[in-house]
């Protein structure tokens with residue numbers, strides 16, 4: 001090849017030197033998030049008493065683990081150019097089904113977990129199929145299924161929690177490694193590794209990205225765009241179910257209201273993490289590490305602000321503001337991309 | 345020499361990893377047609393974008409009527425009387441033809457009601473001037489590539505600029521439409537308009553241009569020279585530093601080889617009727633026709649994007665009912681290089697490597713769908729290198745390459761895909777002459793290795809260089825097939841006869 005870098009680089013201007021590429025990374029979301037996390041962690045450690053205590057780190061890690069998974073469950077559909085408003089509903093439905101199965105049939109927890117993930121996958125598949133077959137935007141479809149799933153669950157469970165679960169579940173939620181580390185955080189990190197591997201090294205992951213970035217080009221290149229989108233929603237369902245399972249471990253029970261009405265409490269962290277992390281809202285670009293860091297930042301801010309005795313309401317308002325800022329930044333970046341694309 | 349209208353001095357521009365332009369000069373005389381030439385990635389489009397405020401001018405100087413000017417955005421350039429037709433389409437797909445043409449002048453103020461009737465009447469004037477027969481109320485997205493290009497030209501003309509910059513305006517036009525455009529450009533020139541004309545078709549340049557500037561690797565290879573006395577080979581030498589090599593290929597006969605693809609009385613949902621076609625193993629079968637003949641549409645039906653409504657398709661002797669492109673590719677080894685690189689050919693936001701590899705992923709995927717970048721590289725690099733795709737790295741976003749280099753990636757990914765039957769639709773649009781020759785060699789080599797190629801091209805010389813046989817299509821029907829003996833005048837006459845045959849019969 002004739003790399004353009006072999007061109008006579010007339011003047012030693014900034015362009016052309018490798019520092020340009022590095023500047024791109026340093027200006028990227030991941031780096032910015034790491035800086036923010038370090039800054040806020042320092043701030044909270046100095047300003048509050050309990051922030052760096054082993055117990056707070058343990059509860060913080062637990063929340064982070066769950067928030068990361070919630071973020072992932074949204075990220076995997078954003079990648080395909082869609083979204084999934086039903087993540088919370090799916091998560092709760094999945095654990096309620098598993099709770100019922102464990103209580104009624106005395107299933108051991110691994111089977112319970114399997115039921116949970118399967119139900120998540122099935123509900124995700126329903127979303128995916130409905131979107132692909134109807135051709136209606138995922139926003140509308142998942143808005144509808146959010147109510148349907150949640151309503152169906154409330155009807156079937158009569159809004160009763162399942163509290164007689166195998167004790168191993170609650171024990172897992174309480175487990176503290178080295179005095180401060182929650183295994184839930186490790187589950188989230190392991191999931192991140194699997195997802196990173198999926199998008200980076202597998203043909204399935206790349207198909208998802210291609211289908212999200214340019215469905216038509218993907219189709220003509222021999223990718224089954226429809227199947228791929230259904231796949232994204234199934235994956236989203238599984239991840240939401242896993243998030244639900246982790247939440248169940250924390251509570252020691254499967255509770256219908258644990259994600260709020262219709263599962264809506266999950267929506268803010270679900271969108272915040274990927275958007276902060278630099279996953280393009282229009283699809284086709286993903287950052288697993290960014291989502292992980294984004295979720296960590298959100299959990300940490302919530303935790304720290306609460307320790308500072310800022311009221312719950314203000315925390316929510318603050319997070320909303322953060323989301324808005326992130327979306328605006330995303331918009332700016334898209335404009336830039338678009339401008340370059342015209343500029344070809 | 346007549347008075348200078350626009351002058352660019354020592355223009356420079358860098359992108360990350362690329363020095364696109366370096367101390368480039370350009371002088372445009374009033375009432376002339378000026379050719380801007382160079383290989384793919386030489387910097388032509390970048391120069392045009394700097395002159396029209398798309399990119400900010402940071403190195404060098406721009407003089408309009410001898411006075412230094414600086415355009416901060418495209419609007420400022422339009423206001424100064426500089427109109428442009430960019431290489432890539434900048435139309436709003438859902439808006440009508442009229443709205444697109446009149447986009448800058450939808451009404452006296454932003455709140456005034458848009459008067460559609462006036463818009464359409466005004467737009468119609470410019471469409472008529474180009475003899476473009478479309479209803480101004482049609483949404484632009486329903487038009488073919490050629491018609492969109494003409495709409496874009498109409499839009500630029502309607503601004504009545506003093507300087508008109510045209511970046512490959514004829515890339516997707518047929519000879520007929522091109523001729524018409526040229527008549528119009530000559531008229532504008534007589535009226536004192538200055539035109540810059542970018543094209544990779546040197547015959548066109550020799551036909552209408554008065555002066556020429558050639559760029560090579562972002563520098564002037566020549567600056568505003570008169571065209572008088574210049575021939576094709578002079579231009580080629582300025583562009584690539586050596587003379588053109590025209591391969592002398594002997595004619596091949598593959599009709600005795602086994603049949604790879606057979607169409608038997610095929611009709612389609614897009615309106616094709618009774619198509620009979622036979623493609624042999626290792627054969628290059630050309631499919632010629634005017635714009636709107638239904639060639640790309642036939643290809644899209646064959647690969648499963650649109651359903652067939654009758655007849656039989658046989659691949660390697662087996663009946664083939666193809667329901668999706670994935671099935672065509674994975675089950676029958678049938679691939680399609682789209683003519684529309686922006687929409688169907690490339691994922692613009694993804695890297696060169698991801699684009700080049702997309703058609704081989706399913707083939708190379710190992711355990712759990714695991715892909716090795718090394719393997720993909722090995723597979724696609726030969727084609728990418730042979731076509732000299734100019735990019736700072738394989739990780740570069742494809743959308744940031746020059747137009748011709750994007751086209752190379754769009755074609756290369758299929759040349760590397762290892763399919764047994766390949767339908768290639770307008771492969772060399774926007775590709776420079778040097779690479780075009782390499783591309784032809786690649787296609788020929790592919791066929792020699794046993795791949796059957798169905799070649800759709802409106803470029804008659806390309807057709808006659810490559811095809812073993814030529815099928816001619818008109819109005820969604822096949823009108824005949826010729827054996828290509830590579831005698832240019834005879835073949836082109838034969839093809840034209842087949843296209844107009846029916847009309848003559850009817851007359």
Ligand SMILES: Nc1ncnc2c1ncn2[C@@H]1O[C@H](COP(=O)(O)OP(=O)(O)OP(=O)(O)O)[C@@H](O)[C@H]1O
Nearest residue numbers: 359364384385386387388389390744745746747748
């Ligand atoms: N926005 C951009 N970002 C990065 N590189 C760019 C950008 N635009 C152009 N380039 C690079 O600048 C160089 C010149 O590109 P340009 O589009 O001007 O070429 P061109 O002469 O118009 O080629 P073609 O004949 O293929 O249209 C190329 O190497 C291209 O990759």
Ligand SMILES: [Mg+2]
Nearest residue numbers: 389431746747
């Ligand atoms: Mg160009």
